[in-house]
Amino acid sequence: MSLFDKFLPIQKARNNLLKSGVNPFHVTVENILSPTEAIMNGRTTILVGTNNYLGLTFHPDCIKAGQEALAQEGTGTTGSRMANGSFLSHRELEKAIADFYGAPYAIVFSTGYQANLGVLSSLAGPGDTILMDGDSHASIYDGCRLGGAEIIRFKHNDVADLEKRLRRLGDRSHRTLIVVEGIYSMLGDRAPLAEIVEVKKKYGATLVVDEAHSLGVLGQHGRGLAEETGVEQDVDCIVGTFSKSLGSTGGFGISFHPEFEFIRYTSRPYIFTASPCPSVVATTKAAIRIIQDRPELRRRLWTNAHQLYDGLLQSGYSLGAEVGPIIAAMIPTKELALAMWQELLENGIYVNLMIPPATPNGECLLRCSVSAAHTEKQIKKIISAFSKLPDATQNHTHPSHVQPEAIIN
Amino acid sequence: MMSYSDILPQLFDTLKPFTKEGFRLKEKTELVAELGLDSLQVMQVLLKIEDQFDISIPLNNLPNIRTVQDLGQEIEKLLKG
Numbered sequence: 160m161s162l163f164d165k166f167l168p169i170q171k172a173r174n175n176l177l178k179s180g181v182n183p184f185h186v187t188v189e190n191i192l193s194p195t196e197a198i199m200n201g202r203t204t205i206l207v208g209t210n211n212y213l214g215l216t217f218h219p220d221c222i223k224a225g226q227e228a229l230a231q232e233g234t235g236t237t238g239s240r241m242a243n244g245s246f247l248s249h250r251e252l253e254k255a256i257a258d259f260y261g262a263p264y265a266i267v268f269s270t271g272y273q274a275n276l277g278v279l280s281s282l283a284g285p286g287d288t289i290l291m292d293g294d295s296h297a298s299i300y301d302g303c304r305l306g307g308a309e310i311i312r313f314k315h316n317d318v319a320d321l322e323k324r325l326r327r328l329g330d331r332s333h334r335t336l337i338v339v340e341g342i343y344s345m346l347g348d349r350a351p352l353a354e355i356v357e358v359k360k361k362y363g364a365t366l367v368v369d370e371a372h373s374l375g376v377l378g379q380h381g382r383g384l385a386e387e388t389g390v391e392q393d394v395d396c397i398v399g400t401f402s403k404s405l406g407s408t409g410g411f412g413i414s415f416h417p418e419f420e421f422i423r424y425t426s427r428p429y430i431f432t433a434s435p436c437p438s439v440v441a442t443t444k445a446a447i448r449i450i451q452d453r454p455e456l457r458r459r460l461w462t463n464a465h466q467l468y469d470g471l472l473q474s475g476y477s478l479g480a481e482v483g484p485i486i487a488a489m490i491p492t493k494e495l496a497l498a499m500w501q502e503l504l505e506n507g508i509y510v511n512l513m514i515p516p517a518t519p520n521g522e523c524l525l526r527c528s529v530s531a532a533h534t535e536k537q538i539k540k541i542i543s544a545f546s547k548l549p550d551a552t553q554n555h556t557h558p559s560h561v562q563p564e565a566i567i568n
Numbered sequence: 569m570m571s572y573s574d575i576l577p578q579l580f581d582t583l584k585p586f587t588k589e590g591f592r593l594k595e596k597t598e599l600v601a602e603l604g605l606d607s608l609q610v611m612q613v614l615l616k617i618e619d620q621f622d623i624s625i626p627l628n629n630l631p632n633i634r635t636v637q638d639l640g641q642e643i644e645k646l647l648k649g
Contacts, residue, residue: 288626293611310627314615324624521608 176497183500183512193217194406194532199509205537207467207527208511212484213375213456214532215406215449221442228441235436241423248440253411255447260382260397262413264420268428269435271371271400272298274410277426278367278398280306283336290324290364291338292316292350294519299338299369305427308336315343315519318354325362332362339366341373341384345518345526347485349373352388360393367396375404375450376484381457401439405446409435460484460531463538467529470542487513487524488545496523499548508544572644575621579640582616595637621647 176182181200190198194214195206215221228248236243249267257265268274279302283289287308291299294315303310314320325332337359339350352368359366370383378386383399385391395416401409412422423429435443450456461484468482476488490496493514500512503525513524527541580593587593587603599605605613617639618624623646625633633639 304628311624312627327622327624516607 179497180501181504183497186504186509195530195534195537197509199504202507204504204507204509205533205540206509207529207533207541208509209530210372210403210528211406211530211532212372212404212460212528213406213446213450214530215404215446218406218446218449220449221406221445224441224445225438228437232437234438236434238433239430240434241430243434245434246437246440248437248444249434252435252440252444255444256411257413259380259447259451260391260413262397262415264415264417265411265413266419266422266426266429267435267440268410268412269432270408271398271402271410272301273428273432274398274400274412275299275302275369276305277302277428278396278412278422279303279336279338280427281422281425282306282365282367282396283308286334288328288331288335289338290321290335292340292343294343294345295338295340296344296369296371299340303338316348316351318351318358321355322358322362325358325364328362332364335362335364337364337366339368341368341370341377342483342485343519344372344485345513345522345524346479346487347372347483348479348481349377349384349483352384352390352394356388356390356393365395366393367398368394370397370399371403372485374399375457376460381450381454401443401446404450405443407443407446408439409443456531460529463531463533463535464529466535466538467527467541470538471527471545474542474546476545484529485526486529487522487526490523490525493523495549496525500525502548503544506544506547508541570621570644570647572640575640575643575647576636578620579617579636579643582620583613583636586613593636595635595640597636598634599636599639600634617643623647 173182186199188197188199192198194211194216197204197206232246232248236246240249253265253267257263268277275298279299283306285307289303289308289310290313291303291310292315293312311324313324325335328335337355339355342349356366368385373383375381377384380386385394385397396412396414396419398412399410401407464484464486465482468478468486471478471486471488479487490499496512496514500510503510511526513526515521518524583593586605586609597603600610614625621643623643625642625646629642633642
């Protein structure tokens with residue numbers, strides 16, 4: 160027995176996937192053409208699985224800002240902010256994201272994943288309790304583990320279950336961190352934030368909202384679900400990422416609590432990693448300006464989301480309950496989901512294939528993420544490609560070129 | 569306060585619907601390996617037990633719960649607070 164033997168089952172599953180023609184978890188974007196198009200397998204493909212909600216990855220202002228920063232500040236920072244110092248541009252980015260939220264305190268992290276690790280592990284440690292939504296992203300699970308707090312899951316979006324568990328904690332509820340997401344990444348549903356805020360206040364707990372998928376998407380100014388729900392002042396801390404609607408990389412936490420600043424001194428994912436490189440900081444700052452100056456991007460995103468949701472619904476697909484930029488078609492089996500995913504790709508449409516254990520309730524999903532940059536024509540093409548697939552809601556037939564028994568497991 | 573010996577028969581009753589016909593649950597029965605529960609079923613079982621005993625089982629403790637006995641002892645510990 161060697162340490163490497165544990166990879167044998169993964170190797171077997173991967174090899175089975177390859178027999179079906181292509182590995183959906185290892186695709187190559189041969190040439191990225193725009194926020195919504197790329198060359199994949201030598202073919203021009205419409206991208207509907209990017210989380211590029213506002214389509215800013217090719218925005219000329221962002222590209223110009225990045226190029227200037229590269230020329231003026233170099234390619235990287237070569238170390239952490241605590242050891243090497245902060246570049247002025249790191250401070251400016253922190254001010255930009257704090258001002259965007261109207262919050263006094265902001266900390267920038269090198270990735271969104273690290274933002275959750277850094278904030279959650281610092282806020283709740285040994286002797287504290289975390290109540291997290293069961294459908295939370297892996298970075299939330301990992302951040303909770305890193306801090307050493309006691310971790311309890313509550314049923315996804317079930318405020319009664321959350322309250323029951325707060326009650327069970329007794330006095331410990333005052334040292335409890337509740338963690339939820341603005342929009343959940345798999346099915347695109349939102350946290351019932353007004354009710355969550357109510358129970359949080361009733362039991363004296365602390366609330367963190369991860370707005371990774373809702374920043375730039377929800378709220379009058381695009382600040383996310385807390386803004387849309389009108390509870391920003393009752394949320395203790397917001398975490399988010401620059402890598403989705405802002406088209407960059409990096410993450411952040413913002414708060415109204417002055418103590419939040421001290422996370423810089425306690426957060427290992429902040430201290431022991433290289434700070435964001437100057438070009439990334441510059442493109443992020445430019446993107447924050449754009450989402451403030453151009454609310455029409457958000458309106459365009461929602462028009463596209465409605466068009467795709469309605470189109471897929473009319474084509475007979477079972478979708479997540481809420482219309483939004485994440486639209487997930489639920490497919491009865493993973494064999495069928497893989498076959499459909501592959502056929503979509505062959506027809507020039509790239510969506511995300513999501514299968515258990517990454518999905519809630521063991522669902523198999525063809526997950527679409529809509530962009531403001533999609534044209535009406537592209538959305539029509541996507542709907543048309545979906546509608547030509549064997550009807551997932553009516554039968555379980557497989558496209559003839561796929562051997563179901565050769566697929567996963 | 570409920571003790572382990574009070575908890576065990578209740579636990580057997582709750583777990584019974586998750587076993588194959590004719591399977592006899594014992595204290596040493598392994599929940600995943602012997603009952604063949606997948607991760608979704610484990611979640612369902614835990615939710616049921618948590619409500620039954622009005623407790624929350626922390627995720628941190630799950631790796632140490634392999635058998636019915638482990639689960640019973642965890643419940644006893646949590647009930648004691």
